[in-house]
Amino acid sequence: MDVYLPIANLSVNGLYIVLLGGLTGILSGLFGVGGGFLTTPLLIFYGIPPTVAAASAATQVTGASVSGVLAHSRRKGVDYRMGGVMVAGGMVGALIGAGLFSLLQRAGQIDVVISVLYVLMLGSIGSLMMREAIEALRPGLLGKAGPRVKKRRHHPLVASLPYRWRFYASGLYISPLAPLLLGMGVGVLTMLLGVGGGFLLVPAMLYILGMSGNVVVGTSLYQILFVTMVTTMTHALTTRAVDLVLAGLLLLGSVLGAQFGTQIAMKARPEYLRLALATLVLLIALRMLYGLGVAPDEIYTVERL
Incomplete structure (x- = not known):
């Protein structure tokens, strides 16, 4: 099922994009992450221009977050006061990120910067998650008390x-001030990379702010929801890189996937879930690193202005 993307200026398999959105939604419900940190690089691998991938992924993360927030709110898993402070910081950060995005775009370096930042962040986060998951699982595998x-x-x-x-x-x-500054940093990343920032926000809420684990996921999604909304509007008005057809296909899968992920999170052991996510993150980081070092198939391309 081929679908034409007007902003990206290419045709894609619509079913593949919907399934990718479903994967993002599952991650959203499982871990409280928007999923954009995986959606953007996977779209780039598929051939979507990095600027369009980042802007459209932010739009899609909004939909996944709505579904996740509703699911966690029903079980009182959202700290609205904490989320409100981080949202305020995130909106300021998104405006700062918009200025950086436009500056790098005018310099012609935005695609390279997006790829390099992804390699650095996914590599570091994936390594930390892998180490933590292995340490949590080791006592059980050796038959010792944890x-x-x-x-x-x-x-x-x-x-x-x-x-x-x-x-x-x-x-x-x-x-x-602590959640305000944390939200600001996530806002900058959301604008630059199209990520919800949850893969950084959730560990920071646990280990820096010391939040109770039962409200971390829902509060993270609450903050991501509003920041990605501002990011989407800013992209639409400034960079004009949001492809609504692409975002719509991603949303179709992610809204359903978020509900499914929430159900899995209530039953599965968190150590195994973190191990699986860390493995996936590291594989994508290695693939992006490989792409940065290999000569492209087409050295010269013609881009619409």
């Missing part, structure tokens, strides 16, 4: 910040 789990506490730097607020759903009494 280490005693300590209560999570926020980072000492977070504790030193002024103007503390109470975040009752997360069980925290910390400065709102």
